Amino acid sequence: MKVVIIGGGHAAGQIISSLLMDEDFNGTITLIGEETWLPYQRPPLSKQFLTGEMTIEQVTLHPAEFYETNGVEMKLGCRVNAIDRTARTVSLENGETIAYDKLALTTGTRVRRLSLPGADLDGIHYVRTIDGTETLRNNFAPDKSLCVVGGGYIGLEVAAAAATSGMKVTVMEMDERVMNRVVAPQVSAFYEKMHRSHDVEIRTNVAVTGFTGQDGLMAITCQDGSSFETSLCVVGVGVIPNSELAEDCGLKCDNGITVDQFAQSEDPDIVAAGDCTNHPNAIFGTRIRLESVQNAVDQAKAAALSIMGKPAVYCAVPWFWSNQFDTKLQIVGLSQGYDQTILRGNPNDGAFSVFYLKEGILIAVDAINSGREYMMGRKWIADHVRPDPERIVDTTISVKELI
């Protein structure tokens, strides 16, 4: 069996590991990746990689010898032009055609680029790849100013990394609070306060309208007419799934490549995994697209099993994390659509958690320096528990006894 994988991120790395560990697998694997790097972990890019605490070698999932020893063909720095599902081939930009028996799409996402005036000036950066992040890091210098457009996870993590590196950081968020899309107001307030205590300026309700400069960025203009002078800017305003290759070959896509609970697309010979997929989640009773390592890894395992003809349902409680300064935010579940929150602990103590309920059922927990609540949350959410708010707020009750 000849397996071809398009896209060289975390999900791709996991499909390779899973296939190689499967006793029944005796085929060949070819990976085609647009980036020139071996599959690597993206989460550290906006954290330890940016501060210089982690090297490329440390973010790389497996060293080159791993692929050599196991006979995995790595075609890096290659773009795929098209997939021919009838001939079961993929054609590369360099003219090459590669045949497959099973194809895995792990194409991930790309950053949403601003289309505002001046948005292509030098000095405006995005954090998604090693190359982009390295260029940004090379522009870091103590006392230099950095403006971050977008107060989501990436924006705030970059702000924390830059402030830790001694830079003067300003975050501009168009909403009324940071991380508005993903966390409750208490959590946003905690993070705004924490950033301010590290001399990061947080400006909310600010809409950026453009960038000015001659050879490079000099200032950012805002809707209220104000202008902010800076030569360095990071934009973190979300990502877009790379589903064009799938769409172009007629596969169903809807905010990502549509797959079933086995990571299987409509085509029996094509699976997909990671940020690029739209998949069903039985715990939440809905289709979702996730941008997370957990999903990349767990769905990749399911994709490998589908390739091997032994499908197993992928259904997991999603989890995420964000490290900013010395604070660890761990999120489990999906809070969208919550109608009640319960606060456990006191944000002023630097450790607390927020329980999100929908019609009385626990759907998510945000744990700030509270690993216990996070770990129990994973079990509770899968079990659809109905927490008693009076017990949750009582910190004299141990986490294990809460429900």
Next chain:
Amino acid sequence: MAIVTYTQQDGTSKDVTVKIGQSVKDGAVNNLIPGIFGECGGACACATCHVYINDQWVEKVGPAGDAEKDILEFAEDVRENSRLSCQINISEDLDGLIVYVPDEQ
């Protein structure tokens, strides 16, 4: 370089060469050791790299840190000698280390 032995619950084991500075988790994933995933890449956020340390090595490896303890407490079948393997960096002192891989993560 240090040799680390990963033993499965069925008694099978594999000796692996791990570079100094890499973690016990790195050694496992680079050598396709079943049962150790390390999904979060060593951020102490996922508990998918839980191992038991051989009794003779417990002292040399040392205890878990606070954040690690919080996570470990809720992992499957936690014991006195449980650690998250992403938090154990290999030094020359750990040459010969033996760890056991749990049945479930």
